[in-house]
Amino acid sequence: MGHKITQEDNFGYLLLSLIFLLLGSAIAEQLLHGGQIMIVATTIICLSIAVIGVGKDKLMFRNGLGILLAIVALSTLGSMMETLNLDLITLLAILGFLLMSTWTAAKQVLFSGKITSNQIIGSICIFLLMGLIWAMIYLINIELFGQAFNGLEVKPWTDNFTSVIYYSFITLTTVGYGEISPALPVPRALAYMEAIAGQFYMAILVASLVGAKMSQSHDS
Template structure:
């Protein structure tokens, strides 16, 4: 894996994360959902390895997946002790760190190629996951933020629901089955919708346009 194909692996890792979370929610009980949320840390580690460079393991940002992995090993005890927000904050830090590393490679290095187009898609998926963690934290802290959600749910049952809600929001589908009521929750929702639309309309369109122009110029030479 190097910077020429790393986003292929990152795309696979993120899709596997989303698929496994949905499958655990549909086919297994809460204990399995907890297990899946913990074991998907390994998938996230794969994503980290491919974000920037071979020396990424030596960078400070690697502390986040290591911390997540250690916390995941003790997830049962931490949840019982009320430290589920701590796990989510680590997860949020890791998603943000990965998104920043991805954005730097997509936006500020070299020519636009197919790998960077995939990187732009990965960044979009990471944005959806970042907001999903934010919604989960908000619901845990203020149980009335999303009335459709149970106020007694654990983070590992809320998180898959908010992954769904986050991607429905960022794509502005707005099915209406989950809706915010508190002001801060509403702010996060409409901010995600705005960011998502501008991202697709400006950044991804520009990257694809630059790639097509590059291909056309090569053909005319």
């Protein structure tokens, strides 16, 4: 019999899908010369696994699949009709899916009582989802404002996908190498908001989860 995903182990699948998304998109760009089809295919595969990982209730599962189908349809239609620019709508759909996944994961991590190893894995998933959410927001800014970032050209979002993810996580962890920087007031505000959110999350939430887990281990 196959292994059934339960509330106690579902975050492992989500974590694997997020890691695959981050590494898979980079490999697709570097070794397979990128391309919209490869980037979108990698994204869809990972988001599909994420639906399995966090979609424990039927409403989440149905909504997640609905958004995925919308992303596939929009991306396919945009590729077939080069004169039809559906990039902004596609990015908004992906952003909506990521927000829904983060909220569902946060409810399981923050409001489920006893701290387990699965919840600690879930807290890592939320951190990775935060970086991806901000990346989508940055890509939407490029679509809306053009040259919103120094170091990034204005081109289809799939061509900037890995670069913006890199910038997002560098900002989230406050490393800030400087190859990419915001060029307009709104992207600048978003960048420092992401840095603040990343520091707050790492310092407060993850530390509390690990501390609670260690305390439970000592008490048992």
